[in-house]
Amino acid sequence: MKKGDRFFKFITLSPIVIYTSLLILLPLIYIFFLSFCKNDSYGGIIYDFTLSNYIAIFDITYLNIFVKSSLIAFIATFICICISYPFALILRERSENLQNLMTKLIMIPFLTNSLIRTYGWIVLLRKNGIVNSILITSGLIENPLSLMYNNLGIIIGMSYTLLPFMVLPVCSSVFKIDNTLIEAARDLGAKPWAIFKKIIIPETISGVFNGSLMVFIPAIGYFFISDILGGGKAMIIGNLIKNQFLTARNWPFGSAISIFLIIITFFLVWIYRKLGGKLDDLGGM
């Protein structure tokens, strides 16, 4: 019987283990290895150890991109929190059916390719697009607003595309709050603000942090959104990495930036743990 169990485990787990090791772990090791190599002027790789790729990241030009990129990602993350948190708190009071329905409704549009949805925003945001037409015909503005081909466009695109990654963890942590805790607090005379501060925030902070990581990290990397909705005017880290692989033909430098990005991710998780968060609460992380 025990033998059969082990066999069953092996059969069910092996696809995911093979998948992650072949398609995630192996490429990552290769990228890590590449980041210490040199490149020749034709885009070839010279297998010769160097740290110069990592030193090059600390050039003021590239640091500026990191700062600008992080700022955009931070604002997008903040917007996602502002939308997800009230959404989850309101939904918490409703029936389970409605909760399921609403979270599904949030997910459904995201089954469509994100590139197509990003192009969809052009129709809404452009100079003579739907949003501007409505505002002008209703007499609210006279000249069309610049809603895209700038940083605003990128932030709108990022917060829209990455919203589900915030909604899901926030909802699951908010729905999990023990009702008896809140009732007890009420009985003891706690005001709504005190309940929010003393119970809801501590109980859900791990969900919010989990969501923030899942929004923030892609938001510094999704180059197609900055290309399409930002008009290619702002270079974010994703564009920088893409350029190294495609136009500058400098794969080692591109790899070094990618590894640096992973280090930043670990750093953020480290901060979270220092603040008292548990790694288990991050679930997928």
Add this chain to the structure above:
Amino acid sequence: MKYIKLLIIIVSLILVTGCNRSSDYDGVLNVLNWSSYIPDSVIHDFEEEYNIKVNYGTYSSNEELLAKVTSSKEGTYDLVFPSDYMVELMKEKNIIMKLDKDKILNYYNIDDTFLHQSYDPYNEYSLPFLSTVVVIAVNEANITDNITGYNDLLMSKYKNNIVILDDQRIVIGMSLMALGYDMNETDPKALKEAEEWLIKLKQNIKAYDSDSPKTFFITDEVDIGIMWSAEAILARDENPNINIIYPSEGHAISMDNYVILKGSKNVDNAYLFIDYLLRDDVSKKIIAEYPYISPNKSIYNTISLDDIFNKGYYVENIGSNIKEYDKLWADIK
């Protein structure tokens, strides 16, 4: 048991039909080309006429082509279409073969002006397929000034009104030409000036776009565009007010070429395909759909050939200086 039988039947059916299909043709040809470059009907006609199956793959940048070719086994691809500087690079990497022009009967359809270019002076390895240049497109319904070159575009009244190619070599090269330097200049002082010039231009730029800058004209988003001539012609087809200007300071030119890869197993079929594409009627069909500049003598190009070549400059390999370009590009963006 029933399922296994069914499975065997299905598998054998697939095998049988698969065999039939390949034996229907006398040969194959593996082509890699830019996307949106040869109409499907042209390839289909070739397959019918010569009974050769064409496996057609696409790429969207020269670097992608190089990566595809060098990372796959020799003989995977037969015929590819690299641009000027990539022909030179592939030649140096020793991955392309010398062409036997005797096997290309329609070689004489090529206009001499397109031959003997700097990247392959004796056309030993390459023959021109199609070309395009960077032009300034202006919507004259909204812009009445007489724009003649890049420096005219710095005027502050064009704020947020320009779409420009998202291509560092072309855009930096353009600023160098505007300042009177060579398009491929690598001198740090010149690059510093180019950076300042581009920062001045940036306030007038609405977007960087290489994929479909004509859309910006069609949706009335901008009135000025710095784009490839083929895109400009398509934009003009939609809006006759668009005027196409050859910048007085010079322009970037790009030429894509027929090149046969070393180790190709279908060399003769590749020659047949090149010969076929060089026919007058086939060239006309291609140009009708994609308005690039054709080297075919029988085609009247709306663009004067003297304008194209006298003031046109190719992107050249600049070795490790590409890092300086890349940094400058990151700086201005």
